[in-house]
Structures are given as structure tokens and as C-alpha cells.
Amino acid sequence: MGTKFIISVIGMFLVTYIPRFMPVYGLTKIELPQAVKSFLEYVPVAVLSALLFPVIFIKDEKLFLDLSNVYLLSAIPTFIAAYFTRKLFTPVVVGIVSYVILSIYY
Amino acid sequence: MIVDSDVKKSINGVKSALPIVLGYLPIGFAYGLVGVKSGFTISQVVALSLFVYAGSAQFIAISLLSAGTSIVTLVSTIFIVNLRHFLYSTSLSQYMKYISRKHIPILSFFITDETYAVAVTDLQSNSEYTEGYFYQLFLTSYTACVFSSFLGAVSGSLIGGSINVGLDFALPAMYIVLLLMQISGYKKVFISIFSGFLSITLMFILPGNTNVIVAALIGAGMGVLLDKWVRNL
Numbered sequence A: 001m002g003t004k005f006i007i008s009v010i011g012m013f014l015v016t017y018i019p020r021f022m023p024v025y026g027l028t029k030i031e032l033p034q035a036v037k038s039f040l041e042y043v044p045v046a047v048l049s050a051l052l053f054p055v056i057f058i059k060d061e062k063l064f065l066d067l068s069n070v071y072l073l074s075a076i077p078t079f080i081a082a083y084f085t086r087k088l089f090t091p092v093v094v095g096i097v098s099y100v101i102l103s104i105y106y
Numbered sequence B: 001m002i003v004d005s006d007v008k009k010s011i012n013g014v015k016s017a018l019p020i021v022l023g024y025l026p027i028g029f030a031y032g033l034v035g036v037k038s039g040f041t042i043s044q045v046v047a048l049s050l051f052v053y054a055g056s057a058q059f060i061a062i063s064l065l066s067a068g069t070s071i072v073t074l075v076s077t078i079f080i081v082n083l084r085h086f087l088y089s090t091s092l093s094q095y096m097k098y099i100s101r102k103h104i105p106i107l108s109f110f111i112t113d114e115t116y117a118v119a120v121t122d123l124q125s126n127s128e129y130t131e132g133y134f135y136q137l138f139l140t141s142y143t144a145c146v147f148s149s150f151l152g153a154v155s156g157s158l159i160g161g162s163i164n165v166g167l168d169f170a171l172p173a174m175y176i177v178l179l180l181m182q183i184s185g186y187k188k189v190f191i192s193i194f195s196g197f198l199s200i201t202l203m204f205i206l207p208g209n210t211n212v213i214v215a216a217l218i219g220a221g222m223g224v225l226l227d228k229w230v231r232n233l
Helices: A003-021 A034-057 A070-085 A089-105 B013-037 B042-051 B055-066 B071-081 B085-096 B101-110 B113-124 B131-158 B161-167 B170-182 B186-203 B210-232
Strands: none
Touching (some): A003 B071, A034 B055, A034 B085, A089 B170, B013 B042, B013 B161, B013 B170, B042 B055, B055 B071, B071 B210, B101 B131, B186 B210
16 A cells, blocks of 8 residues: 555545544534535535536546537436436446447447 | 333344445445546555545545545545534534443544434434444444445456446446435535536646535535525525
């Protein structure tokens, strides 16, 4: 294991553990302001979108809105499967299979 | 005299953990598979489950690490992604104050989206619980996550290179599904689109993968404003 990996894991452990530990140990007695609660509620949506959009819309540092964009095309059946099943595994399989089939055609 | 009251009947945490286990097994397996296929060793993949233990953050860590993101960017992104545990921990503190404080440093590590949701549901309707309940619930779920990611990683290293091409899409697919599970209401749809395209725009301006964390912070901040504006309408 590389040093960078080990440092990364320690860092990720700390920043994940501390927010889990502090409130329940009674280190933060303050009631969170509504704005902070609201902020935390939007974080997952914002992070996931910030990660996803560049992957499916960008290729070679350019906006790639085209019918030959396999990532974008595969996202459609994945999205539909996720919408109907509300589960993780099936839509991911649907996505991967669509991606493989589309990659063969393009 | 009431002798029976000494025998405290606690709710069974293992039983409560079963739905979580069913959910963690496929996710952990997929994570292990993707981790190995992204170039990590089995022990590295399992190490993330052991020490970070936070579903979506582990997928994000894998994709950022394999993209060569700097440690500072990686760790701050994970910090933001996992900050929601602060809310869960705050909420659980009202229940955990009845158990001995010496267990808290260990037990709090195991708070996840799923264990939190199950624990709160159980404890709202039950006042008869001990630290045993938390250990049962938490350790059963944790074992399922670690074990399934190990299985996925081993399977990934046994399967040849032929399925690599499909696994390129495993992470984006995972993001799509996790995103859809998070979205409820038009405000979140708006924040999703806003943060997504902001991230694309920032990608051309900012170095490394810092566009993700900056777009996420601005996007979530935008959500706060949206909540304020809409309430004031």
C-alpha cells in the first residue's frame, strides 16, 4: 500500500468519524440553526450531481451532447430502471449492460 | 417485590439489522468489484470499508483516488459528503444518553444512513434498550459491509479483463441511482441540475477535481437560499 493511500485513509477516517462522534458524545450542545440543517440536507444531491454531470456530459474537455455519447445514452435506461425499482443493484446492472451494448455499436 | 424489573428485556439489534444487511450485501459487493477494477488491491478496497465505512463516500473515494486527486481535495470532499452524519449523531444523542458514556466513542463510529434510520425507528417506539442493542445492530451491519466488499474485491480480481469495459460505467450508474434516491421535490431537482452544470463550468477553471467540492458547497448553499425564498413566498 502506498503512503498516499494510507494518509488518505487516515484523513478520510478522521473527517468521517469526528462528525459521527462529537454530537453524540455531547461535545456540541448547541441546536443547529435551520440554515445549517437545510444545507446538510442538500449536500448529498449537490455532491452527487457535481460528480455525475462532468462524467456524462464531458469528453476530451468539451461538452459532448451527441447521440454518440455512450455515457449519456446509457444514463437514460439506468435512470429509468432506478426510478422504477428504487433499488441500487438492478439499475446499475441495467446501466452496465446498456453501456456494453452501446459501446459495441459506436 | 418486583424481581422481574431487574431483567431488562432489550430489543434485538441483530433482527433489526437484517434489512440493512440485505441492502449492504449487493452494494458492498459492487463496491469491492469496482474498487479492484479501478486498480486498487483487495486490502485497499477492504481498508476503506473498515475505516471509512460510509457507502457513497467509498465510491467517491475510489473514483477520486484513481483520478489522482490530491489528498487535501479528496479528504475535504469526503468531509463534505459525510457531514450529514453530524445530523444523525445529534439526533441519536437523545437516545444514547441513557447508555454508559464509555461505549459512545466506539458506537458512534458505526452511524450510517441506514443504521441511523433503523435505530431511530426502533428507539422511538421502545424505551427498553441497552448498549447491547446498538452493538448488535451496528456490528451486524458493519460485518455485512466489510464482508461483501471483500467478496466483491476477490471476485473482481478473479474475473478477467473482459468485463472491464462495462465497469467503466459502474460508478456513473451508481451516482445516478444514489442521486435519484436522494431527490424528493422540485427544489432538489433544481439543486441537482444547478450543481451539476456548475461543476462542469468550474472544471474548466479550477485545478484537479476541486470543481466537485466547490460546486457542491455552492449548490447546497443555493438550496438554503431556495428554502428561504420559497418559504417567504
